[in-house]
Amino acid sequence: xxxxxxxxxxxxxxxxxxxxxxxxxxxxxxxxxxxxxxxxxxxxxxxxxxxxxxxxxxxxxxxxxxxxxxxxxxxxxxxxxxxxxxxxxxxxxxxxxxxxxxxxxxxxxxxxxxxxxxxxxxxxxxxxxxxxxxxxxxxxxxxxxxxxxxxxxxxxxxxxxxxxxxxxxxxxxxxxxxxxxxxxxxxxxxxxxxxxxxxxxxxxxxxxxxxxxxxxxxxxxxxxxxxxxxxxxxxxxxxxxxxxxxxxxxxxxxxxxxxxxxxxxxxxxxxxxxxxxxxxxxxxxxxxxxxxxxxxxxxxxxxxxxxxxxxxxxxxxxxxxxxxxxxxxxxxxxxxxxxxxxxxxxxxxxxxxxxxxxxxxxxxxxxxxxxxxxxxxxxxxxxxxxxxxxxxxxxxxxxxxxxxxxxxxxxxxxxxxxxxxxxxxx
Numbered sequence: 001x002x003x004x005x006x007x008x009x010x011x012x013x014x015x016x017x018x019x020x021x022x023x024x025x026x027x028x029x030x031x032x033x034x035x036x037x038x039x040x041x042x043x044x045x046x047x048x049x050x051x052x053x054x055x056x057x058x059x060x061x062x063x064x065x066x067x068x069x070x071x072x073x074x075x076x077x078x079x080x081x082x083x084x085x086x087x088x089x090x091x092x093x094x095x096x097x098x099x100x101x102x103x104x105x106x107x108x109x110x111x112x113x114x115x116x117x118x119x120x121x122x123x124x125x126x127x128x129x130x131x132x133x134x135x136x137x138x139x140x141x142x143x144x145x146x147x148x149x150x151x152x153x154x155x156x157x158x159x160x161x162x163x164x165x166x167x168x169x170x171x172x173x174x175x176x177x178x179x180x181x182x183x184x185x186x187x188x189x190x191x192x193x194x195x196x197x198x199x200x201x202x203x204x205x206x207x208x209x210x211x212x213x214x215x216x217x218x219x220x221x222x223x224x225x226x227x228x229x230x231x232x233x234x235x236x237x238x239x240x241x242x243x244x245x246x247x248x249x250x251x252x253x254x255x256x257x258x259x260x261x262x263x264x265x266x267x268x269x270x271x272x273x274x275x276x277x278x279x280x281x282x283x284x285x286x287x288x289x290x291x292x293x294x295x296x297x298x299x300x301x302x303x304x305x306x307x308x309x310x311x312x313x314x315x316x317x318x319x320x321x322x323x324x325x326x327x328x329x330x331x332x333x334x335x336x337x338x339x340x341x342x343x344x345x346x347x348x349x350x351x352x353x354x355x356x357x358x359x360x361x362x363x364x365x366x367x368x369x370x371x372x373x374x375x376x377x378x379x380x381x382x383x384x385x386x387x388x389x390x391x392x393x394x395x396x397x398x399x400x401x402x403x404x405x406x407x408x409x410x411x412x413x414x415x416x417x418x419x420x421x422x423x424x425x426x
Contacts, residue, residue, distance in 0.1 A: 003028045006328060007088055007097035009078050009266070011038050011061050013314045014298030015103035017321025018328075023068035025329055030095055032088070036061055036075045039126050040382050042314060043391075045166060047129035049173040050137070050181070050406040051398050054126055056391050059383045078104065083270035083291060099293045099331065101324055102265060102280075106299035106312070109262035115237040116161075120257035123166055130410055135254050136174070137409050140186050154251040156194045159242045161234050162258030163200025164207065165349050168217055170256060171198045172352015175224045181404035197227040197250060199234060199242070201259075206349060206357065208311050213357040216366050217349075224353050234259075261312070263300050270294075275302040275309070284339035286324055293331075295324045305342045314381070315345060348374040354399070 004027040008015045011033035019031040040057040047054055065071050076090035081100070088095045108122035121132045136158070143155040158174060160167050175196055183191040198205075198221065204214035205221075205228070218228050229244075236243035237257075242250045263278045272288055273281040279302035280288065286301060288294045297303075297320040299312045310316045319342055327337035346360030348370060356370035365373070375395065382388050397403055 004098045004332060005030065005096065006099045006101065007032065007095050008101040008103065009033075009081075009088065010103035010105055010298070011035070011073075012041070012103060012105045012298060012317065014105075014317035014321045014324075015101065016061070016064065017318045018101050018103065018297070018324045019065065019071050020068060021322050021325030022328065023071060025070065025332065027070065027098075027328075027332060029068070029071040030074060030097075031061065031065070031071060032074045032076055032078060032090060032095065033061065034075075034077050036073070038064060038383065040378075040387075041124075042378055043382070044123055044126070044129045045169045045173055047126065048123055048132040048136075048170065049177050050133055050404045051173060051177070052391060052394055053406060054130060056387055056394065057382070058126055059387060064383060078266045080267040081269060083268070083294065086293075088266075097293075099328055100295070101328075102294065102296045102300060103298045103317075103321070104263075104265050104300055106261040107264040108257060109260040110257065111260060113234055113237060116234075116255075116257060119237050119239045120161070120255040122257045123170065124261070132254075132256065133406070134409050136177075137407065139253050140182060140189065141409075144186060144188055150251070153193065153195075154240060155253050156189070157250070157252040158194075158196050158254045158256065159250050159252040160196070160198045160256045160258060161237075161242070162260065163198060163202060163205040163228075163230070164258060167198060167200070167256075167258035168205055168221070169350055169352075170258060171196055171221060171226050172224065172350065172355075175221075175226055176352050176402070177404060180398075180402035181407065184403070185407060195227065196225070197229065197252075199229045199232050199244070199250075201231065201233045203231055205230075209347065209349070209357060209359060210364060213359065213364055213366065217351055217357060220351050220353065220355050261299065265300055277302070277309075279309075285327055285337040286320060286340050287327075287337065292337075295327070297321065297324055303340065303342075305344075310342065313347070316342060319343065348377060350374045 006027050006029045008019050008031045022029050037058040043057045046052040061073050076092035080089040108124050110116035122128050139155040143152045146152045178194045205217045206214040233245040235245045237255050242255050280296040282296050282301045286295050298317040303310045323340040348358035350356040355367050356374045358365040358370040
């Protein structure tokens with residue numbers, strides 16, 4: 001007789017946590033993902049800005065599941081979910097399931113802006129981070145060889161679209177890189193000629209934080225030399241410029257897109273309700289309506305907390321993974337699943353220049369304290385003792401000596417091929 005089979009789609013924070021929490025249950029568990037490693041997404045921007053190597057924030061999924069003897073891993077592309085047959089179709093075959101957990105995450109959303117998908121550099125995967133790092137280094141290398149001042153200035157101008165956490169983190173880290181390692185590595189270039197512009201459609205940065213913290217972030221970035229443009233919308237992107245709705249053209253060879261995410265789920269052969277953002281509506285137990293054997297969680301699920309949708313950060317996904325595992329254990333025992341209750345531990349974000357913002361237990365934090373807590377929290381949650389050690393040592397070098405150990409342009413890395421975008425003179 002076949003054991004009860006639980007299939008989990010996606011090895012991000014939510015899916016991996018669910019799989020680990022199901023260790024030892026009387027069921028056969030399968031975790032399926034297109035990559036055989038888990039990416040620590042909060043540190044992607046540090047790979048993109050040459051602070052960390054890619055392998056510092058990637059950890060093999062199979063190694064994370066070693067102690068979970070009943071949990072299997074399959075490296076495959078997920079193609080379709082056929083709920084009527086209770087089957088997941090992949091490029092490596094079909095997986096029948098008794099219970100299904102869908103945690104396939106999100107992808108970059110370009111909001112229909114002309115040229116954004118073709119020319120802008122997103123920052124959602126490890127391949128994205130490597131491609132962006134390649135581009136930035138290539139721009140500096142090319143700038144040393146070009147005599148035309150306008151063409152050189154476009155190479156040294158960086159436009160970041162989106163003033164949420166990712167956009168602000170990239171702006172601050174890129175500024176640190178320019179004033180530190182790149183200034184030393186490219187002495188023939190004037191570091192003051194590098195222009196970093198952060199464009200945001202909203203009225204303030206960090207919309208997920210209180211107003212005071214968003215205002216602090218603007219002032220701090222401006223002190224660092226970053227140009228912040230609020231209430232400014234982008235209407236077009238090319239390989240050479242970013243166009244604003246007001247008609248202004250910002251010349252740049254490197255448009256960086258941090259303006260939003262869209263859900264990324266396989267084709268679904270089931271009738272589901274989606275929110276205005278495309279997320280799957282779930283019950284309080286994280287089960288799909290009319291499908292008590294299918295759960296959705298992480299960036300994919302529309303989950304309310306105190307009447308507002310969750311923001312889609314890692315702590316939320318981790319807690320959802322634990323709740324889903326507990327509910328599956330309940331169902332295996334014939335017990336009714338329990339509602340998901342999110343415990344808000346606080347929020348932290350890093351700005352750059354040894355400064356950050358945060359809100360913990362109702363108290364706003366700014367400056368060095370918030371920056372230090374951010375580093376500590378992410379070091380603790382990073383999987384793998386070796387990764388933590390290397391990241392700690394790299395941070396010491398980076399922040400104490402104001403230097404970066406990474407300076408090479410990679411045409412390919414691990415299992416992903418990345419090609420630097422061709423540059424054109426404006």
